[in-house]
Amino acid sequence: MAYEAPVEDMAFALKSMARLDRLSGRAFPEFDMELIEPVLEEAGKLASEVLAPLNQPGDEQGAQLTGDGVVAPHGFAEAYRQFVEGGWMGLAAPVEWGGQGLPKVLANAVLELIHGANMSFGLCPMLSLGAIEALVAHGAREQQEKYLPKLITGEWTGTMNLTEPQAGSDVGALKSKAVPNGDGSYAISGQKIYITWGDHDMAENIIHLVLARLPQAPAGSRGISLFVVPKVLVKDDGTLGERNKVQCIGLEKKIGIHASPTCVMEYDGATGWLVGEENKGLACMFTMMNSARLNVGLEGVGVGEAAYQTAYAYAQERKQGKADGVDGPAPILHHADIRRTLTTMRANVMAARSICYACGVAADLAETCEDESEREAARLREELLTPIAKAWATDVGVDVASLGVQIHGGMGFMNETLAAQLYRDARIAPIYEGTNGIQAIDLVGRKLSMAGGRAMEDMIVEVQATARTARETNDPQLVQIADRLAAAADALKEATTWMAEAMKADKEKGLSGATAYLKLAGDVIGGHFLTMGALAGRQESGPLRGRMTALAGFFAETSLAEAPGRVSGITRGGDSFLAESDALFGLA
Amino acid sequence: MAYEAPVEDMAFALKSMARLDRLSGRAFPEFDMELIEPVLEEAGKLASEVLAPLNQPGDEQGAQLTGDGVVAPHGFAEAYRQFVEGGWMGLAAPVEWGGQGLPKVLANAVLELIHGANMSFGLCPMLSLGAIEALVAHGAREQQEKYLPKLITGEWTGTMNLTEPQAGSDVGALKSKAVPNGDGSYAISGQKIYITWGDHDMAENIIHLVLARLPQAPAGSRGISLFVVPKVLVKDDGTLGERNKVQCIGLEKKIGIHASPTCVMEYDGATGWLVGEENKGLACMFTMMNSARLNVGLEGVGVGEAAYQTAYAYAQERKQGKADGVDGPAPILHHADIRRTLTTMRANVMAARSICYACGVAADLAETCEDESEREAARLREELLTPIAKAWATDVGVDVASLGVQIHGGMGFMNETLAAQLYRDARIAPIYEGTNGIQAIDLVGRKLSMAGGRAMEDMIVEVQATARTARETNDPQLVQIADRLAAAADALKEATTWMAEAMKADKEKGLSGATAYLKLAGDVIGGHFLTMGALAGRQESGPLRGRMTALAGFFAETSLAEAPGRVSGITRGGDSFLAESDALFGLA
Known part of the structure; x- marks a missing residue:
């Protein structure tokens, strides 16, 4: 496999x-x-x-x-x-x-x-x-000169150290301390948890980027600074010196990603150097997190693709029941229900992939466009798509991995099956680098209001243009897709208007629909890219053409067709549980 | 916890x-x-x-x-x-x-x-x-006299032995043999896999019910007979005799339910006795399977409830971020997104529970109604609800367990957390006792055509009546729920008409929408019961009243509101991948 x-x-x-x-x-x-x-x-x-x-x-x-x-x-x-x-x-x-x-x-x-x-x-x-x-x-x-060349060859690896037991999604609650040593360096002390590859034997040095508080720093997220703390101190000539006072003191036992060490890191007066300005650590960390969030989205895509491949291979091999035109037991791929499941997997993986890549292209454009307004538009697109790429694609990863298990039947529940591992591995991606709930709050709380709401507005205009282009082909399959896409775009527009208003007038109500809004946005934007794929596929020969039309067509009749019905879940879904929080949760 | x-x-x-x-x-x-x-x-x-x-x-x-x-x-x-x-x-x-x-x-x-x-x-x-x-x-x-009393006290336990490596969903492909010993008993030989609690030390005897083939039995599912094979032979006076020739030769390593031994059983000329008629074993097995399917549905409910409880408890304890009216870090229960997730979990668990119980009540009525037409109506209801109870409720179990992990954040990915275990345990339920795909095929292939389609017709009439009753209360919350329920019932009716037709005219097309149809049916029927709950809740005082209205209201604005948009996924979702099976899967 x-x-x-x-x-x-x-x-x-x-x-x-x-x-x-x-x-x-x-x-x-x-x-x-x-x-x-x-x-x-x-x-x-x-x-x-x-x-x-x-x-x-x-x-x-x-x-x-x-x-x-x-x-x-x-x-x-x-x-x-x-x-x-x-x-x-x-x-x-x-x-x-x-x-x-x-x-x-x-x-x-x-x-x-x-x-x-x-x-x-x-x-x-x-x-x-x-x-x-x-x-x-x-x-x-000098930090760049010291660390970047070796990080970029990969001879050294890097880590991000944010989380502490009491400070997860709320990074501002962290307590690790950085005390000036008087020579421009700082003594870093504290315990960090969930540090991925925080220690290992694959590289001779590990460069930790660590959030900590300076003495007298303001409370909360405005008092956090970023430090670079190498595992092994690096001399001025670039050779390795003493071992720094940082070590892994425990590994978490997890559902999945067993080969990746998730470390409890103990900083015990470790020597570190300030990166960027004092108390601006969170802003610096966001630089890492935007790109990390996109890459986590791509974990959803990668694991989803692997789940698809292993399920497809299994469906070709495993024989159960009969099918027309097959002598004896038929591969389960012949059963329509199995093909539907595989198509669901593949369409969603392709949609997630396209959202992630589009986010990546926007990030590159945001750094390299010479024209300022193009650059700004690209930046808005990157900012808009980042939480969607992270959350929507990792939810797809989990769902698709679960479907992969299902195609394997009993075998899918056995540890020896890759499908089972993917189901366990995939589950972390909606959690780390900001839970998917945090992504949804970022989307409705920050991204929708950027530039007066232009980011999502522009996106919807593009979706509508894609629907128009598809309709103008007069190809019946594409016209059908176009109708679904256009209706879905209208739904997203309606939900967006409501959400922008709610986040001003009644924030809790807005937030009560955040996750459902992100899901709708991902569906519509994913459908937009799949439709672009079907359009471009018309220039292709071979299976690619049929494949792209089929994936877009399937997605249109399922996820896009459901989009209009999802609006009320955003705009009215919260009414019941906000009003009845006492009866439901004992919250006055 | x-x-x-x-x-x-x-x-x-x-x-x-x-x-x-x-x-x-x-x-x-x-x-x-x-x-x-x-x-x-x-x-x-x-x-x-x-x-x-x-x-x-x-x-x-x-x-x-x-x-x-x-x-x-x-x-x-x-x-x-x-x-x-x-x-x-x-x-x-x-x-x-x-x-x-x-x-x-x-x-x-x-x-x-x-x-x-x-x-x-x-x-x-x-x-x-x-x-x-x-x-x-x-x-x-004499079999009843020998085995039932001890099984019913629980002093002995029982098993079902169907699956063989080449015979999973397709039970008819099994190869285990039963050769007459000449004394009314049979020598049973063969290997069975995935036998739950196939061996253990909690009871002094285990009564295996085993499917096997008699010599010269017809091929396929018409040549299967059922045998009772005790682990320890039982003498005529009811005392235990010799150890029978059956043993567990291996345990599967699974994602979850680790405490439940999943056995490879070796029957090596074990002594067994025919249960029921020769070659009618599959029909006998279905007696066990109907009730087992309902009970597996209730595993989804039970595990879902446990996931809800542990997530709710965690949300009360875990403090992150701020909330109005709370000094210092607030329990995450105060965040609207968390309450939405908890409400999603609870509403779906309650809907699944009600479907399962309604199926159970129908089963009891089908056995005990004196009036024949009532009995028949109950039997139809039981038959209709069984695949929905099994598949819809176990999918809910997996989804809700996954949401429970999500509420726990990083902790949810740690093996020490109950949420993590529930996520792993829940995953088997959609697979065994007939995969959920098999349930969907049973629903559209057998259950919709029973008694000329009456089973689902009667169900929809009841759903519509519930919507009417809710509307007649003139309570704005209930009227809103009623509107969603009525529209959802219409959607189910449309899909049912299409499906009944498709299963006659183009079976593969019908089957391509089977899983989506079962999902829609579960949503609508679940919403029907939740609406009944909201109606009955009006007679209650205390939190129950608010809770039932809130759960029904939330479900109405989410799952029921999406129902009309799901019809095309059933009726047209298959078009694309059936037409492009070559491009997608290399299937001519």
Whole structure:
């Protein structure tokens, strides 16, 4: 049950849905549209030949905490060495620091492949990427010189240290302390939990980015600063010096991603250096989090794709019951119900992929457009799509993984089945990097009000334009899709108007519909990209054409057709439980 | 995080939704409406005080296969002894064989409690119930005398042995053999897999009901016979004799229900006796399966209730962020998004519970109504609701367990959290006793065509009547619910008409919408019962009144409001993937 890189679908989504071509001619000197397939194919080899075979053994063995720190499962260190040698870490990093300067969305796509093959493994470079971004954006020059080259080759890895037992979604409640040492460095003390790949034996150094409070810092989120704290101190000549006073003191036992160590980290006067300004740590952390959120969305896509592939393979092999034209027991793929399930999986994965890539393209445009208004529009799009990419795609990951289990029948409940592992692994993605509830609150609370509501307005205008284009083909299949899409866009518009108003007039009521609103937005925007795919598919020959029409058609008659009926769940769903919070929850 | 029996909700669902009062005056000499609460409370004590504390330890330790057979986790044997002493096994069994002759729906409700407290444990009596039913319905008098009394006290337990590696959903493909010994007994040989509680140390004997083929039996499902095969042979005087030639040769490693041994059973010429007629084993097995399917539905309810309770408790304790009127960090229950999630969980659990109980009441009526047309109507209702109870309620179980994990945030992904265990445990229920896909096919393929389509027709008429009653209250909240319910009933009617036609004219197309049809039917029927609950709640004082209105109101604005938009997913969802099965799946 090998994972195969879905290069055709990915390249198609990048080009025809996310419109990666808009990056041509921007500040990516090395980029060329012809690069897309070769990059994906090369990364796909690493994913399917090196990382996928370690996925189930890694799950079974798990990461181990020894007297000597954390040890990754067998084979992971060697696989990581190959990842480093391939230069994958620096794909989209600045050329100045040794990166290849390609669009970040390509790095996002490569990470999707890695997550699909081995989500536990993928988390390590994902966290490094965040550290790289934070240092590129906010690090002092000497910090950049000291850490970026090795992070970008991948020789060193990076982590994000936010959460403390009392400070999860509410990062502002954290208590870790940073006391000036008088030499420009700080002594960092405190305990951090849920630190992904917080320690391991795959790299000689780990660069921790840590949120802590300076003495006399204001309370809450305005008193948080960001520090860089290497596991091993780095001398001025770049060689490694003393071991810093930070260690992993425990590993969590989790439902899934067993090969990825989730560490309790103890900082005991560890030496660190301030990144960016004092008390502006949260803003710096958001730099890492935006990109991390998109990459977590792509975990949903990667795991969803893997779940699809393994379910499809199983449905071809497993024989039960009879089918027309088949002698003896027929592969269950012949049963219409199984094909419906597989189509549900594939359509949702493709929709999630397209939302994530579109978010990635917008992020690249926001950094490289020369025209200010284009840049601003791209930034708005990136900001709008980030919570949707994170939450909608990770919910798809969980749902699709569950459908994958279902196709396997009893086998799907057995630990030895990849489907079972994917069901367990996928479940973390809606939780970390800001729970999906937090994403929904971000969407309705911050993103809808940006630039006077323009971000979602512009998006809906584009959805409507796609529906018009589809209708103008006069192709009956596309006209049918167009009708569903147009009605869904109207529903989203109605819900958006209501939500923008509610968030001003009665915030609690608005928030009571936030998650349902995000779901609707994801459905409509996902349907928009699938429709673009069906339109572009008309230029293709071979199965791609039929596939894209079928996926868009299926999604239109299911998720899009349900969209108008979802508005009341947003606008009126909260009425009952807000009014009856006493009877329901004993809340006065 | 103790499980507490939700006696108020359960009794309300039994009385005001499932209308248990219709069983008064039937052939249940011992039954009295006043018994409901005391029975649930007493069973609730066993559940919360004895079984719930063993749930997480049992998950961690798991059942073990030793040289001496399977050993249940610590404490299970003693808990089972208390279960037997309480007389719980015989609650609804015939008085003739030592049972208490109460309505079966009460036993269903008790099993819900047991599953909620400890699903692994609950599977053992659930399987015994199936064995009891099969022997009551199809056993020869001497078989009944030999096995029923001890099964009904619970001193012995029972199993169902259907599945073989090549014969899962397609039971007809099984190969186990039964060769006559010449003395009226048979030598049973073959391997059975996924046998729940197939061996254990909690009872001195285990009565296996086993499907196998007689020599020269016809191929397929028409050549299957049912046999009773005790683990230890029972002498004519009722004492135990020799060990039979059947043993557990392996335990499956599963995602969840670790405390419940899932056995590979080896029958090596084991002595068995034919139950019912030759080659009619499948029909006999269906007796067990109907009741087992309903009880599996109640696993979804029980686990969903447990997930709700643990999430609610966590939301009261866990403090993150601020809320109006709360000093310092507020319990996350104050966040509207959390309350929405909890309301979603509770409304769906209550809807699932009511569908299951209504199915149970119908089953009891089908056995005890004196009037033939009433009996027939009840049988149709039972047949109609069985696949919906099984599939809709177990999907709810998985979804609600997943929402419970989400409310726990990072903690929900940790193995030590009950929420995590429930997420893993819940996942089997949509798979066994006929996958939910099989249930959907049963619903559209067999149940819709019974008695010329009357079963669903009558159901829809009742839904419409409930909507009318709610509208006639002139209470604005109920009128709003009534409008949603009426529109949803219309949607179900439209889909039903289409489906009945499609199953005649183009079966594959019908089957392509089966799962979506079952989901719609469950939503509408669940909404019908919740509306009945809101109506009956008007007679109540205290929180129950507000709670029932709120749950019905929320469900109406979400699931019911979406119903009309779901019709096209049934009627047109299949078009795309059936037409493009080549492009999508390489199927010509």
